[in-house]
Every structure is written in structure tokens, then in C-alpha cells.
Amino acid sequence: MCEREKNARQGERVHKRRRHSNDILEPYRPDIVEDDLEGEAVDSIISLLEEDGVREIYRNHWSSLRTYYREGPNHSHYTFRWDSQTKPSWQQWLRSVFSRQEKRFKLNLSQSFVLYNREADEFRFFHASKNNARVWDKPKTICRFQDINMIVDDLKAVDTLEYARQQRLNTKWTVHSVTSTTFYVDKLPDFRIGGCCFEDSMPPYVLQNKAIVPFIIDTNHHQLYDDRLCFYRCMAAHQTGTRRCVEARGRALFRQWTDTSVDEFDGINLWELDELEDVFKVDIDVFKFKYDPPCLVPHRRSSHKHGDVPHLFLVHGYHFSYISDIDAIAHAFWCEKCGKQYKERKKLIWHEKRCAGNKIKRVLSWRRVSPEPDSPRSSG
Numbered sequence: 001m002c003e004r005e006k007n008a009r010q011g012e013r014v015h016k017r018r019r020h021s022n023d024i025l026e027p028y029r030p031d032i033v034e035d036d037l038e039g040e041a042v043d044s045i046i047s048l049l050e051e052d053g054v055r056e057i058y059r060n061h062w063s064s065l066r067t068y069y070r071e072g073p074n075h076s077h078y079t080f081r082w083d084s085q086t087k088p089s090w091q092q093w094l095r096s097v098f099s100r101q102e103k104r105f106k107l108n109l110s111q112s113f114v115l116y117n118r119e120a121d122e123f124r125f126f127h128a129s130k131n132n133a134r135v136w137d138k139p140k141t142i143c144r145f146q147d148i149n150m151i152v153d154d155l156k157a158v159d160t161l162e163y164a165r166q167q168r169l170n171t172k173w174t175v176h177s178v179t180s181t182t183f184y185v186d187k188l189p190d191f192r193i194g195g196c197c198f199e200d201s202m203p204p205y206v207l208q209n210k211a212i213v214p215f216i217i218d219t220n221h222h223q224l225y226d227d228r229l230c231f232y233r234c235m236a237a238h239q240t241g242t243r244r245c246v247e248a249r250g251r252a253l254f255r256q257w258t259d260t261s262v263d264e265f266d267g268i269n270l271w272e273l274d275e276l277e278d279v280f281k282v283d284i285d286v287f288k289f290k291y292d293p294p295c296l297v298p299h300r301r302s303s304h305k306h307g308d309v310p311h312l313f314l315v316h317g318y319h320f321s322y323i324s325d326i327d328a329i330a331h332a333f334w335c336e337k338c339g340k341q342y343k344e345r346k347k348l349i350w351h352e353k354r355c356a357g358n359k360i361k362r363v364l365s366w367r368r369v370s371p372e373p374d375s376p377r378s379s380g
Contacts, residue, residue, distance in 0.1 A: 032096045035066035035081060042066075053123035054176065057114055061125050065112050065180040071100070076185040079112075079128070082178050090155045094148045097183050104188040104271060106139035107151070109181055113164045116176040126167060128182040133167055139186065144274050146303040194228030194267025194318070205289055206321060211328035212313055213237055214321045220247065228267040229254055231312075234322040235280055238310040253280065267318070270300060277302060283309045287323065296329055 036042055042062060049055045058065070069078040080093045097107075110128035117124070126133075135158065140151055164175040206212050215233045218225055229250055236249035251262070257279060258265065268276070273284050283302035299314055311323035323329060 032067070032069055032078065032100070034068045037063060037066070051123070051176075053116075053121075054114055057123055057125045058179075061112075061127075061179075064127065065125075067180075069100075074187050076100075076187075077130070077182055078185070079180050079182040081180045087156070087160070088181065091148075091152045093181070093183070094152060097185065098142065098145065098148050101142075101185065101187070104141065104143045106186040106188065107142050107183060108134050108136055108139040109183045110134055111160060111164060111178055112180045112182065113167075113178045114176040115168055115173040117173050119172055123176065124169075124173070125179075126164070128180065130182075130184045134184075135163060139184075141188070143271055143300060146301075194230055194265070194320075203289070203315065206313070206315060209329060211325040212321050212323055213243055214315075216319075218247070219243075227262050228265055229262065230320045231268055231276075232257075234310065234312055234320050235282070237322045237324070238282070256280075273300065273302075277306065281306045281308065283307070284312060285309055286312045286314050286320075287326075288314045 035045075046055050046058045046062075049058060065079070065081060067079060067081045070076060078093075078097050080088065082088055108130065110130060110133045112128040113126050115124045115126055116122070140147070142148065142151075160178055161175055164178060168175065202214055202216055206214050213234075215230050215237075216224060232250040232254045233246050235253050236246035237243060239253075240246060240249060254262070254265070257276065270286075273286070277284055283304045283306050284300070285298065285302055286300035287296050288299045289296060302309065311326045313321040313323050315321055
């Protein structure tokens with residue numbers, strides 16, 4: 001094949017992958033229609049307000065409460081004006097924000113509102129603030145489109161007026177109205193996963209746990225892997241149910257995904273797992289280890305639409321190992337909404353579908369599994 005034909009093929013493949021990926025990650029790409037900064041349209045909006053004091057606040061602070069956005073290389077913010085005091089279209093707003101991002105990002109939000117003092121008959125404007133008036137103590141990490149749907153559910157459960165009351169100066173002030181919501185986006189550095197030849201040694205909590213297949217040593221040649229195919233070896237182990245013969249199967253899966261050579265392949269991005277799920281018809285859950293206290297924590301949850309769930313273990317942030325038995329690793333499971341504990345994961349899954357409790361981070365207590373020399377999964 002000549003170089004021109006090869007480049008054309010590769011360009012066609014990349015275009016196809018991107019188009020397919022957009023269908024998954026961004027099924028809806030609405031534009032953000034900004035409010036005018038001044039003019040008749042602004043005067044018309046302000047004239048509909050009933051109180052003189054509120055109209056004055058809107059005139060003085062229109063530039064910060066109107067619908068608009070500012071985007072930077074690392075930080076962006078998106079403000080959406082409330083048209084009424086009914087709950088806004090969180091889903092439409094968040095989809096608009098998501099559609100403009102090219103990398104993983106952290107998300108938080110704050111509200112702007114008007115306060116009213118009955119004794120003094122005075123109105124006051126409360127600005128949204130990223131530093132001291134955030135809705136969430138910790139920002140949410142957004143890796144894929146399904147994360148937006150989960151955040152929409154969270155926001156629907158938030159009592160916005162109660163949040164505003166907690167920000168007021170004292171009890172003499174009441175919340176008159178919410179004017180706008182500002183979303184703060186902090187972009188995360190993109191990184192690729194697939195390093196198999198470690199500069200850092202494999203952690204002992206991986207080597208000592210026989211429910212994890214680390215995939216760092218080529219047992220056929222008794223040497224460290226020096227490529228970035230760890231993800232495909234994990235998929236091969238999941239498909240075959242064994243540690244054996246994964247090399248040929250893993251490379252076949254790799255070729256199913258791309259025609260890039262193994263030497264030129266530099267790994268996958270975490271967000272590409274959405275497309276890989278559809279290619280291999282699986283639902284990929286990714287976990288990582290937390291030292292204090294020792295526990296297993298979810299790093300990436302699938303939307304679970306295929307019914308076949310491989311569990312991957314992310315080591316050092318750039319290497320996938322395969323979890324052959326998730327229940328053997330964790331002897332306790334916690335609900336991320338209410339904190340209730342279960343000894344079996346299937347009971348937790350049943351509970352999560354019905355739980356409406358307060359959200360806390362779910363941790364899976366770490367279990368050290370004794371070696372099983374006769375098991376094909378016990379080899380590194």
C-alpha cells in the first residue's frame with residue numbers, strides 16, 4: 001500500500017471514529033444564546049419586573065446576571081438567567097456546557113439572587129461566587145455524557161431557595177428571587193492510559209492480591225511488556241475467562257479498534273471508553289486504590305447498557321490491570337447516597353436503584369486475597 005493510500009485510510013478511520021464518538025458522547029449539542037448586553041431587548045426584559053428596587057438591581061448588575069459565557073484555556077464559566085422562579089432546565093443548560101468541552105473537567109456552580117429586607121424595604125443583590133458560595137463543597141468530575149445525567153438528578157433534588165436562604169446576611173433578609181446560575185468549569189489535563197513498562201514499581205497491594213491480573217510481565221518471554229496494550233489484554237482476559245492466550249486475543253482486539261501500529265500506539269484516553277464499550281459490547285467500570293483508609297473507590301462508572309461488565313483497576317494513573325473477581329477484592333460495599341453498608345455487591349446494586357438518601361462517597365473496603373497457585377489467574 002502506498003503512503004497516500006495509507007494516509008487516506010487512516011483519515012477515513014479517524015473521521016469515522018470521531019463521528020461515532022460524537023454520537024455517543026454528545027447526542028445533543030445546543031448553542032448557548034447569550035443575552036444582549038444592552039438595547040431594547042434588555043429594556044423589555046427589565047420592564048416586566050414588578051418592583052422598582054428589583055428593576056434597579058437588574059439594570060445595575062445586568063452584565064453579570066444575564067445569560068453569557070467566558071471560556072479560557074484552563075477555566076471557563078457559563079451563566080444562565082432564570083426566566084421564572086420555577087425550576088430551570090438543568091439538563092438543557094448542562095448539555096450546553098458539556099457540548100463545548102473537549103477534555104475531562106471539574107464542575108461546580110453558584111446562584112445569584114435578590115434579597116429583600118422588609119424592615120428597611122430594601123433590595124440587595126447577591127453575586128454568584130466560585131470561592132465562597134458554591135453549591136457543592138467539592139466539584140464534580142465530568143468524563144462522559146452520562147455523568148451529566150447523574151448531576152441533573154442531583155440538582156433536581158437541591159432546594160435552591162433554601163440554599164439562597166443560607167447565604168443571606170441575617171434573618172431580616174428574605175429571598176425575593178433567584179436571578180441566574182453560574183457553572184464553573186476547570187479543565188483537567190488530558191492523559192493517555194496504556195503504559196505497561198513502569199518507571200514506578202507495581203504497588204504491593206496489586207501484586208499481593210490474586211483477584212487482580214496486573215499484566216506487567218510477558219510470561220511467554222519472561223520480560224516486562226514495553227507496549228501500551230494493557231487495556232486490550234484486560235479485555236482479552238475478560239472474554240476468555242483466563243490469563244492464558246490473552247496476547248494473541250489482545251492484539252486482535254487492538255486491531256479491531258485501530259490500524260495504528262503497536263509501536264506508534266500511545267494508549268487510550270479515559271473518555272474513549274465510551275466508544276470502546278460500543279465496539280466491544282461491554283460496560284467498563286474502572287476502580288482505583290485509596291491508601292487512607294485502604295479501600296477501593298470507583299473512578300469511572302459505565303451506563304451499563306450492554307449487560308457485560310469487566311472491572312478494570314487503574315494503577316499509577318496510566319496502567320490498566322484486570323480485576324478477575326470484584327467481590328473478592330472488596331468485602332464491604334457502601335451506598336454513595338446514604339452510606340448504608342452491604343457485604344454483597346448485588347444487594348448494593350438493588351439498594352442503589354431505590355435509595356434517595358444524602359450523597360456521600362462510596363468506598364469499597366480492601367481485601368487481601370490469598371494466592372491460589374493452581375489458578376490460571378494467579379500468574380502476573
